[in-house]
Amino acid sequence: MSKSLCEHVFDALGGTWNINREIKSALPTSPSGQFSGEARFDRRPPTALAFEKEYLYVESGKFITDQSLKFPATRRYVYRYQQASDSITAWFVKPDDNTAVDYLFHEIRLDDGNELSTHDSLPASFVIKANSYHLCGKDQYTPTYILQLTEGHLEQWKLVYSVKGPQKDYTAEASYHKERKIDDLKPNAECSAIPRSQKPNEPTALSHLIKKDNLRSYVFLTDDSFLVTTAQGRVLIGTLLPSASNTPRYEQAAIETTVKWRLVGQYETLKSSSIITRANGSDLILLGGNDGTMSFYDRSVDRILPIRHLKAKLAFLYALKLHCDHPEIQAHGVLAVYLGIPAAYVYKFSDDDHHGNNDTRQPTMLSLPAYFIVTSSCYLPELRIWVLGSRSGVIAFYDKSMSHHASMLEPCSIFTDIHGQEAITVIQSVPYRDGDQPSHVLTAGRDGHYAVHKIVVKSTSTLNEETVVVLKTVHCSTPTFGPNIEGAAFDNQRQELIMWGFRSKEFVVWNATKDMETMSVDCGGAHRNWCYRSRKDGSNGGTFVWTKASVCHVHSQIEASHRVISSGGHGREIKAMATSPVLMKDNRAETQYTATGAEDTTIRIWSFNEQRDESKSTFRCLGTFGKHTTGIQQLRWSADGSLLFSAAGCEEFF
Numbered sequence: 345m346s347k348s349l350c351e352h353v354f355d356a357l358g359g360t361w362n363i364n365r366e367i368k369s370a371l372p373t374s375p376s377g378q379f380s381g382e383a384r385f386d387r388r389p390p391t392a393l394a395f396e397k398e399y400l401y402v403e404s405g406k407f408i409t410d411q412s413l414k415f416p417a418t419r420r421y422v423y424r425y426q427q428a429s430d431s432i433t434a435w436f437v438k439p440d441d442n443t444a445v446d447y448l449f450h451e452i453r454l455d456d457g458n459e460l461s462t463h464d465s466l467p468a469s470f471v472i473k474a475n476s477y478h479l480c481g482k483d484q485y486t487p488t489y490i491l492q493l494t495e496g497h498l499e500q501w502k503l504v505y506s507v508k509g510p511q512k513d514y515t516a517e518a519s520y521h522k523e524r525k526i527d528d529l530k531p532n533a534e535c536s537a538i539p540r541s542q543k544p545n546e547p548t549a550l551s552h553l554i555k556k557d558n559l560r561s562y563v564f565l566t567d568d569s570f571l572v573t574t575a576q577g578r579v580l581i582g583t584l585l586p587s588a589s590n591t592p593r594y595e596q597a598a599i600e601t602t603v604k605w606r607l608v609g610q611y612e613t614l615k616s617s618s619i620i621t622r623a624n625g626s627d628l629i630l631l632g633g634n635d636g637t638m639s640f641y642d643r644s645v646d647r648i649l650p651i652r653h654l655k656a657k658l659a660f661l662y663a664l665k666l667h668c669d670h671p672e673i674q675a676h677g678v679l680a681v682y683l684g685i686p687a688a689y690v691y692k693f694s695d696d697d698h699h700g701n702n703d704t705r706q707p708t709m710l711s712l713p714a715y716f717i718v719t720s721s722c723y724l725p726e727l728r729i730w731v732l733g734s735r736s737g738v739i740a741f742y743d744k745s746m747s748h749h750a751s752m753l754e755p756c757s758i759f760t761d762i763h764g765q766e767a768i769t770v771i772q773s774v775p776y777r778d779g780d781q782p783s784h785v786l787t788a789g790r791d792g793h794y795a796v797h798k799i800v801v802k803s804t805s806t807l808n809e810e811t812v813v814v815l816k817t818v819h820c821s822t823p824t825f826g827p828n829i830e831g832a833a834f835d836n837q838r839q840e841l842i843m844w845g846f847r848s849k850e851f852v853v854w855n856a857t858k859d860m861e862t863m864s865v866d867c868g869g870a871h872r873n874w875c876y877r878s879r880k881d882g883s884n885g886g887t888f889v890w891t892k893a894s895v896c897h898v899h900s901q902i903e904a905s906h907r908v909i910s911s912g913g914h915g916r917e918i919k920a921m922a923t924s925p926v927l928m929k930d931n932r933a934e935t936q937y938t939a940t941g942a943e944d945t946t947i948r949i950w951s952f953n954e955q956r957d958e959s960k961s962t963f964r965c966l967g968t969f970g971k972h973t974t975g976i977q978q979l980r981w982s983a984d985g986s987l988l989f990s991a992a993g994c995e996e997f998f
Contacts, residue, residue, distance in 0.1 A: 350454060353491060354397060354425040354432050356498035357385045360575050360616045363403065365518035374514055379417060381405015383520060386617055387634065388683040389656045390424070391445055397425040400443060421449060452489055483509030559891045561620040562875035563629055570875065570889055571629060571641060577615035579608040579648055584887070584900055603896060611648055613637045619661045623676055626665035630678065632658035638678070651693060656682040662721045666692070679730070681718045687711055687752065688718060688732065709752045710742050722771040722785065727801055729813065733768025737761065737789060743811035757813035763789030770794070770832045792827035794843065794856070795820040821969065825852040825861060828870050837882035846870040851888055859968040862904040868892050914942035922979040939988055941976025947990055972996050
């Protein structure tokens with residue numbers, strides 16, 4: 345079935361556009377000026393049955409008034425195509441949800457002079473004019489679209505708004521255009537199912553291309569190299585030069601001086617938007633494209649190879665390595681969430697799938713609660729439990745062992761208010777000793793708190809024997825670096841918890857065990873594209889890479905930003921001390937803790953590292969708690985040593 349002209353126009357709008365808008369106001373109370381930035385038409389599954397196609401329109405950039413005042417500006421709409429009426433409509437989005445459709449803005453009506461709307465083919469080049477009208481209160485909006493199609497492609501177009509009302513009288517003329525293809529990036533027929541471009545021969549040519557592109561998603565390959573995707577679908581590998589990777593000093597440098605770039609290829613499916621992630625416990629790098637293609641980076645051939653085609657555009661992607669009975673085969677599990685679909689899909693694939701042998705097994709589907717936007721996830725393989733965190737602070741548990749009973753798994757337990765109504769950014773299993781069962785999970789959110797919970801899995805006595813997860817919070821704390829906790833990792837060598845996030849315009853790495861800052865970078869804030877990798881050698885070092893003003897910046901250090909010569913205790917006199925009973929495990933003495941409280945209002949927990957040479961025996965601080973607002977007066981452990989009670993001035997008791 346041939347497309348109508350209206351459908352051709354709708355399809356041609358897709359992708360990323362450079363936008364320049366001139367606003368001319370006849371009223372002194374409304375500013376005139378220039379806006380420049382980027383506009384994206386991101387294809388997504390239709391959110392209403394009456395429409396066959398849908399875009400989420402996202403516009404962002406900078407507005408400069410005629411008085412030279414500068415400030416960021418953004419707007420969002422939803423564009424829809426309906427086949428029955430052969431029409432395009434623009435809709436407002438809800439102010440509290442930047443993706444949900446609110447109410448109709450206007451319908452784009454092609455002029456009667458456009459007589460090709462039912463023809464089977466299009467001429468080589470012609471101009472389309474479309475008009476509309478919208479009444480908002482007493483204000484009249486008259487948008488006019490002027491589009492030039494060349495061989496079915498839309499390379500540039502204009503949108504002119506005329507706005508009249510009691511308090512408004514202005515015109516806004518916006519010009520949209522796409523960058524032309526680079527001559528030295530031609531399709532390579534030798535690639536697999538995903539189109540790829542050849543690499544430029546000269547490093548200077550590659551540097552020139554990167555400057556004209558927008559770096560989007562980062563993921564680290566090693567401590568000194570990372571992979572990044574761009575708005576034009578390029579996949580690059582950056583290797584840190586010695587000046588940036590072998591010094592603990594602050595470094596913030598442009599890509600030409602600190603990163604050696606190599607082009608893997610350019611892929612149509614990664615243009616406009618992409619998701620990239622590294623599988624937990626593995627070196628596998630997964631990529632999700634704008635058309636639903638899931639692929640991976642194969643280091644052996646230095647290519648991006650497809651694994652499978654998913655249902656729609658991805659909104660969230662999480663992967664992890666799974667246990668396999670055959671040591672020579674690696675198996676992975678992937679959780680994917682699509683835009684507009686209220687379910688998460690769990691896929692399983694092995695090395696065979698990497699070479700084109702796609703796994704035909706049906707995915708396991710996890711039903712998402714209402715208004716549940718996935719922001720984090722974790723899989724506990726020993727318990728066969730999936731844990732999902734949402735943007736609104738809700739945590740949902742799913743029992744995968746029940747997947748053979750139903751095609752769609754419902755949550756077996758849901759928890760709210762653990763982190764208020766803020767996004768859950770971290771969910772991960774707490775390390776456990778060999779022979780033990782995983783029983784604790786760490787969560788953190790943008791409320792500024794992190795917590796450790798004990799998981800108890802129970803089975804009901806009903807006929808279907810359903811699973812219920814009981815979550816008991818055993819530890820909760822607030823790092824002092826700021827409210828936005830974005831990631832965490834356990835340093836198994838030093839047995840320390842490392843966290844990172846943002847404090848105003850700074851990116852901060854925090855050693856939660858020692859209660860001290862190990863890295864601080866002025867990057868401009870959390871809204872940027874960024875990635876961080878913590879070193880696994882116990883050095884408290886790491887590498888932070890981010891995009892600022894369309895340029896890649898790097899900060900790398902091989903150790904903490906400062907070294908503590910002699911770690912102090914409390915800043916004021918110690919007023920209370922209590923030693924716990926010897927904690928037993930499997931009928932043997934395990935450990936013993938000492939708590940101290942002081943006038944500085946903090947409580948510190950210590951362990952005693954006893955050596956044969958008593959002069960080498962030391963106390964080690966395991967954690968610091970700052971809940972009190974007055975000096976500590978008394979400390980007492982419970983009989984089993986699992987609880988610590990504290991009392992301070994002003995009748996404070998915890």
